[in-house]
Structures are given as structure tokens and as C-alpha cells.
Amino acid sequence: MGLAVSRPAGREGRTRKKRAVTRVMREVAEYLGNTPAVARASYVDPRVVEAYDQGRTITAVLTELGAGADFGRLATAGPVERAVIDLVRAV
Numbered sequence: 001m002g003l004a005v006s007r008p009a010g011r012e013g014r015t016r017k018k019r020a021v022t023r024v025m026r027e028v029a030e031y032l033g034n035t036p037a038v039a040r041a042s043y044v045d046p047r048v049v050e051a052y053d054q055g056r057t058i059t060a061v062l063t064e065l066g067a068g069a070d071f072g073r074l075a076t077a078g079p080v081e082r083a084v085i086d087l088v089r090a091v
Helices: 013-032 036-043 046-053 079-090
Strands: none
Touching: 013 036, 013 046, 046 079
């Protein structure tokens, strides 16, 4: 989700992409209580980063967060999880 909400890269694409991936790995690491290196190596599928490098993310599905979700159910469960799986399979 962090990469999906990152601004698309313009002319300085490589640098911006690298910064976005670094930022997201720090966020994931903090959430999991690990280091960014451990988060990237053990928790983030490398195909997600590869897809981001190719300009593909799950941005479109984020607009649907919470639609039809039952009370107490995480809004990210279901549609976002399916979108990530589809993204990873497509790489």
C-alpha cells in the first residue's frame, strides 16, 4: 500500500523510486519491529518492488477500501489482499 500511494516517478524516476522503496521498507520494518533489511528480505515479496519499478501498483483498488466491509473487519482485508496477489502473479 505504501508504494501504491507514492507519487509516480518523473524525470528523476530512479532516484524517486529508490527513495519510495526505502521509505516503505522503513515503515514496514517499524510496523513489524524489525530492521528495513529484515523487512525487505523476509516480509516483502520482491515481486512487489519489481512491479513498482515497472510502474504497476494496487492504487486502483485503494479507492474501494472499506466498501462493503463488515463492522470490525479490517478494510484492507479482502480486496487489497487479492490485488497484491494478482500483482505478484503478474510479474
